[in-house]
Amino acid sequence: MRFIVRCNVSARIRLVFVLLAFCMLGSQVVRAQSCGDDITRAAGLCVQKRGLDAALDCRQAAVRDCACNTATNRCSGAGGSCSAQLEAEAKINVDWILADRGARGTFESHKQLGESPFDAAVSAQAHNPPVQKLLRQCRGWVEAYLGRGGPCTLSDTPPDAAACRCITVLPTGQFDQTGAPSYKVSSSCTGAYNISVQFIDASASGAPPSTGQPQLVCPSKSFVVRAPQTFLIPSISGVRLQSANGGHTCVCRDKLCS
Known part of the structure; x- marks a missing residue:
């Protein structure tokens, strides 16, 4: 039972x-x-x-x-x-x-x-x-x-070529497990922008350009971006600045963007 x-x-x-x-x-x-x-x-x-x-x-x-x-x-x-x-x-x-x-x-x-x-x-x-x-x-x-980034809000002023001078992109000297380098993007601009870094592969691989995800960067702030892992010789071709009312692409050559 x-x-x-x-x-x-x-x-x-x-x-x-x-x-x-x-x-x-x-x-x-x-x-x-x-x-x-x-x-x-x-x-x-x-x-x-x-x-x-x-x-x-x-x-x-x-x-x-x-x-x-x-x-x-x-x-x-x-x-x-x-x-x-x-x-x-x-x-x-x-x-x-x-x-x-x-x-x-x-x-x-x-x-x-x-x-x-x-x-x-x-x-x-x-x-x-x-x-x-x-x-x-x-x-x-x-x-x-x-x-929008908290106390940092996206600038209403459209960026122009002059804004490129307040953005720096420098290698960090660090690499991921595949050997892809990383870069520190810093802003000394008076306003905040959504910033994305554009990469090209300088080798003869034929890979198309790649643009990273935009990051909201406040004045005196920075972020780190990594080059695409599939690029044999990654090189920065430009930096895109986007405000609430417009954008501008800074062309980069020899580590200088304008």
Whole structure:
């Protein structure tokens, strides 16, 4: 004779187990893909601070603060739309994240763990729940702001030949495992541009020119670009500068671009 035992676990106990599992993940951050993911993550962080006895309260607060947008299946934040005043407050707090050494480190580490820039910004404000709520309420604005590079915004002024003089492209002296060299692209321009580097293969391989992905470069900032691995003798033929209202290609010869 076989005995079948059925366990009826209450919703409250199931919730505790779900949130306990979240807490046991530790630093293994999972990028949120839906309202449910956002809610579970927010509730789990709350339980980590307040304990399992507060699991139900944490879940209810997370659902309330989420204000799920059914069109995108992502949390839009409680409290209505993001006004101009709230945008200004959100900007102050996002700028602080990017300027403060500790907060910036937290922000970057969460991005490396797979979080979106927005989720990483919320994580960097884990010590300040009201600011997290503000960022969620202004989610669309924050995502667009971070997408433009944060406090550095794309210049409205179209670049011209004179702008080429404030861009330098120099070899780093480093190579990847295939031997492809890398270059450091630096800007001393007064405005920010999307910058892409154009490569040609100076050998007789017949390979077509290649243009790297554009990078938003703020004044006094730089980034590193690698030459195509398939190029036998990579050479920089030009640098493309793009503003919000136009672009200009700087022609490069003998390491000088104009």
